[in-house]
Amino acid sequence: MLTVATYNVNSIRARLDRVLAWLGRAACDIVCLQELKVADDEFPRDAFKAGGWHCAVHGQRTYNGVAILSRAPLTRVSAGLGDGVADPEARLLSAHTAGVRVVSAYVPNGQTVGSAKWVYKLAWLARLRAWLERTASPGEPVVLAGDFNVAPEDRDVARPDEWRDSVLCHAEARTAFRTVLEWGLIDAIRLHHHADGPYTWWDYRMLGFPKNNGLRIDHILVTRKLGQHCREAYVVRDERKGKQPSDHAPVVAVLAAD
Numbered sequence: 001m002l003t004v005a006t007y008n009v010n011s012i013r014a015r016l017d018r019v020l021a022w023l024g025r026a027a028c029d030i031v032c033l034q035e036l037k038v039a040d041d042e043f044p045r046d047a048f049k050a051g052g053w054h055c056a057v058h059g060q061r062t063y064n065g066v067a068i069l070s071r072a073p074l075t076r077v078s079a080g081l082g083d084g085v086a087d088p089e090a091r092l093l094s095a096h097t098a099g100v101r102v103v104s105a106y107v108p109n110g111q112t113v114g115s116a117k118w119v120y121k122l123a124w125l126a127r128l129r130a131w132l133e134r135t136a137s138p139g140e141p142v143v144l145a146g147d148f149n150v151a152p153e154d155r156d157v158a159r160p161d162e163w164r165d166s167v168l169c170h171a172e173a174r175t176a177f178r179t180v181l182e183w184g185l186i187d188a189i190r191l192h193h194h195a196d197g198p199y200t201w202w203d204y205r206m207l208g209f210p211k212n213n214g215l216r217i218d219h220i221l222v223t224r225k226l227g228q229h230c231r232e233a234y235v236v237r238d239e240r241k242g243k244q245p246s247d248h249a250p251v252v253a254v255l256a257a258d
Contacts, residue, residue, distance in 0.1 A: 001231070002098055002255045003027060006145035006220055007239075008034040008106070008201075008248035012065075015246055016044055022239055022250065023051060029071050030097060032104035032145040036065030043067065054097070060090035066104040066146070070097040081124075081131045091124070092131070100226065101136060105146035110167035118167060121149070125176035129183055138184025144221040147201075147248065150177040152187070155196045156216035168215055186227035188220040188253040189235075198235040201248045208247075209240055220253045229256040 005028045009015040012033065023031065031053075036043060040059040048055050048069060058079035059065040068074060074095040081092055091106045105128065110121035136142050150173045154160040163169045181187065189198070199214025208214070222230060232254040240249045 002029050002100070003252060004030045004032075004102070004143055004145065004220060004255065005250050005252045006032040006034070006104070006147075006218055007250040008147040008218060008246060010035050010246040010248065011037045012044065012067075013038060013042075014244060016047060018239070018242075018245065020047060020051065022236070023053075023069075026236070026250075026252070028252065030100075030102055030143070031069040032102065033067040033069065034065070034104060034106040034147045036060075036067060037062055038065060056093060056095050058090045058093040060088075064090045064106055066090060066093045066106050068093055068095050068097070068102055068104050070095075070102070072098040078135075081127050082135075083127055083130065085127065092128070094135075100141040100143055103142070103144045103146075105144060105148065107146070107148045107150065109149045110173065113165065113167055113170055113172075121167065122172060122176050125173075125180060129180050132180070132183045138223050139225065140223060141225050142185075142223045143226065143253075144180075144185060145219065145251070147218050148177060149217050150174060151215040151217050152177055152219075156199070158197070158199060158212055158214050162213075163215065168217055181221065184223055185221040186224060186230075188222055188227070188230050188233040189216070189251065191227060191230050192233050198237065199249075200235050200251055202240060204247050218248055218251050220251055222253070222255070226255050230254070231256050 053069040077095045108121040111117035200218035202209035236250040
């Protein structure tokens, strides 16, 4: 079995103890992290190495930043979309480990529909699709995991009418997300959950979590080769509880060996 997780930690400095404690309980093999908010040399590598993790980091101070943790060594590590576009934001990291190619992604939020950041979000998703076409094959074992800042369908939103025109649920964002999927990826959660939810993000404001005003914007996407062996996928909702949580909860997929 290979257990893969993704977790937007919303500052690794603020959440380090919580993340380490969860990793100690979770028995994961590979973990993709997003929104580190630290430069590469500020990432707490020693704390993860002490727990037996190999680390690859593409960091950025104050904003963004992605990482991949693996129990097995990481090879062929590559940061960014590599398409020649001048883009200083640290949002994509790829590596090979444990027989799969793993990609940790942090898709732009978009701020408000129609803004420059919205245009950047849609363009970034198009660039991600182009990156997949250039660098990978749908016939390979690929895991693309992270915070996509898109709730793909109304069943991924607790209150669809409230969020419909937001950057997380807008029809253009959903179309851009589907274009990435259509490259040859399967949504691991939807292999096992067909009703409304589960949700992965709740706003800190307006009692979002106590009222369960949640959205599913964190995803583990796998090529069909892996999807055929996905035995389980779930959200660790309890990690959104307690003292100083991230506003996201981890998502986990369990993949059986061929």
